[in-house]
Amino acid sequence: MVIEQLRNKKIGVLYGGLSSEREISLKSGKAVLNALKRLKFNAVGIDADKDTAWKVKKEKIDFAYIALHGQFGEDGTIQGMLEVMGIPYTGCGVFASSASMDKDISKKLFKCAGISTPDWFVLKKFEAVPGIKKYPVVVKPSRQGSAIGVSIVKSESDFTKAAKEAFKYDDEIIVERFVKGTEITVGVLDGQALPVIEIVPKGKFYDFKSKYQKGGSKHLIPARISKKAYARAQVEARKVFETFKCRAVCRVDMIVDCEDKVWVLENNTVPGMTETSLLPDEAKACGISFERLVLKIMECSL
Numbered sequence: 542m543v544i545e546q547l548r549n550k551k552i553g554v555l556y557g558g559l560s561s562e563r564e565i566s567l568k569s570g571k572a573v574l575n576a577l578k579r580l581k582f583n584a585v586g587i588d589a590d591k592d593t594a595w596k597v598k599k600e601k602i603d604f605a606y607i608a609l610h611g612q613f614g615e616d617g618t619i620q621g622m623l624e625v626m627g628i629p630y631t632g633c634g635v636f637a638s639s640a641s642m643d644k645d646i647s648k649k650l651f652k653c654a655g656i657s658t659p660d661w662f663v664l665k666k667f668e669a670v671p672g673i674k675k676y677p678v679v680v681k682p683s684r685q686g687s688a689i690g691v692s693i694v695k696s697e698s699d700f701t702k703a704a705k706e707a708f709k710y711d712d713e714i715i716v717e718r719f720v721k722g723t724e725i726t727v728g729v730l731d732g733q734a735l736p737v738i739e740i741v742p743k744g745k746f747y748d749f750k751s752k753y754q755k756g757g758s759k760h761l762i763p764a765r766i767s768k769k770a771y772a773r774a775q776v777e778a779r780k781v782f783e784t785f786k787c788r789a790v791c792r793v794d795m796i797v798d799c800e801d802k803v804w805v806l807e808n809n810t811v812p813g814m815t816e817t818s819l820l821p822d823e824a825k826a827c828g829i830s831f832e833r834l835v836l837k838i839m840e841c842s843l
Contacts, residue, residue, distance in 0.1 A: 544840045552577060553602035555619065557588040559740040560611030561689050561710060565652040568768040569814040570608035576835045577606070578660035589614065594622055606839065607811060610688050615811045616642035632841040644683050644715050647785075651805055654784040656777055656804050659796075661717040666708055670700065677719040680704055682711035686809065693719060722798040725764050727778035728812060728823045729791050730834075731841040734775035735823035736743040760819060762826045766797050773803045781808050789841035792820050 554577065556570020557563055570586060577584035585597050589609055597605070605628050609619055617639035623630045633641070640646050651658040663683065664670060680703040682689040690710040692703035707714040724742070728735040741763040765769065778793040785791070785808055792812040794802045812820040814835075824834040 544836060544843065547604055547843075548582060550583070550603035551601060552582055552584040552604045552606055553587045553590045553597060553600055554584060554606045554608055555587050555593070555597075555614070556608040557590070558609045558611065558614045559590060560609075560613060560615075560686075562611035562614075562686055565813060565815060566608060566610045566614065568816075569610065569818070571605055572814050572816070572831070573608050573835055576832045580832055580836070589619065593619070594626065597623075597626065597628065602628065604839070605626065606835075607631050607838060610811055610813065612642075612652075615686065615809075616684065629843065631787050631838050633785070633787045633791065637787045638810050639793070640785055641686050641787075641810045643685075644681070644807055645713070647807055648715075651781070651786055654780060656780055656784070656805050657803065659718040659720050661715050664704065664714050664716055666712050668724045670704070673697065673700070673716070675718075679715075679717040679719050680707050681715050681717070682707045683713040683715050685710045697719065720796045720798055720804050722796045722804075723764065723766055724772055724794075724796055725766065726792055726794045726823075727774050727820050727837065729778050729782040729787070729793065730824070730829075731789065731836060732779065732782060734778045735820075736762050736826045737764040737766070737771050737774050738762050738819055738823055738826075739766065740748060740819070745835075758817075760822045762822065767801055770797045770801050770803055777803055777805055785810075789838050790820070 551740050554570050554574040556566050558566050574584055574586045585600055605623055607630055615638060620635045620638050643664050647659055648823040677693050677695045680694050690707045694700050694703045719802050724740040725737050727737050741759040745760055774795055781793045782791055792809040794806045
């Protein structure tokens with residue numbers, strides 16, 4: 542099946558979902574749906590919920606464009622459902638999705654592949670907290686996206702509050718060494734690294750508001766890092782894509798420290814496609830329009 546054959550098929554854009562990232566997913570999905578309609582495809586939006594399988598069957602779609610973020614959309618579950626139903630879909634498969642969503646598993650895979658990532662430990666609910674020798678640390682839910690539930694903890698007195706916030710979203714949290722430096726991200730499209738973006742948040746760090754509010758952050762292309770760090774970031778992004786056996790697209794978040802070392806933080810298998818999202822900005826920087834990006838993701842997925 543080639544991309545032109547999809548013009549005779551029905552495409553279902555799956556968006557919304559049940560996760561805490563629902564509102565962002567709605568924006569991503571509607572942007573994709575509008576792009577497909579502008580391109581004259583037979584496309585329909587499907588708001589994913591507990592009846593998703595029934596909705597997919599009712600709409601009789603031939604291909605699914607996944608624009609779901611977070612749990613039940615980015616963690617391999619929807620991908621597995623579509624596999625069972627025999628419906629091809631965009632983006633990464635079950636393994637890459639599941640492994641990338643779990644930050645502990647992700648970091649273990651980074652380590653195995655020789656990819657630098659900050660030291661961390663996992664904390665489960667009601668477990669005693671191991672002694673933390675050095676602050677600040679980053680506390681975040683193990684299986685969550687969009688920086689939801691993330692805190693930078695600067696002292697022992699603030700740790701309990703941060704852990705309590707993170708546990709609202711998961712029963713397992715990550716406590717990670719804080720690396721001060723330049724926040725960057727690199728999208729990978731069909732195995733090729735896109736331009737490196739530097740993220741300059743308006744707030745203290747790249748939190749939910751910085752990600753999705755207009756004016757919440759600046760996206761600088763090219764990133765203001767050395768040529769060596771720039772090249773290393775693109776190499777590491779491609780390495781993550783290969784290590785996780787990604788398909789079509791992913792976006793890798795990193796930090797470049799004061800010694801020019803690149804640290805990989807996490808892998809996103811369903812990057813945001815909103816008007817303030819990073820992947821469309823990266824694509825635009827190398828001459829790929831939003832519509833062409835949507836087509837390219839479908840084409841690579843097939």
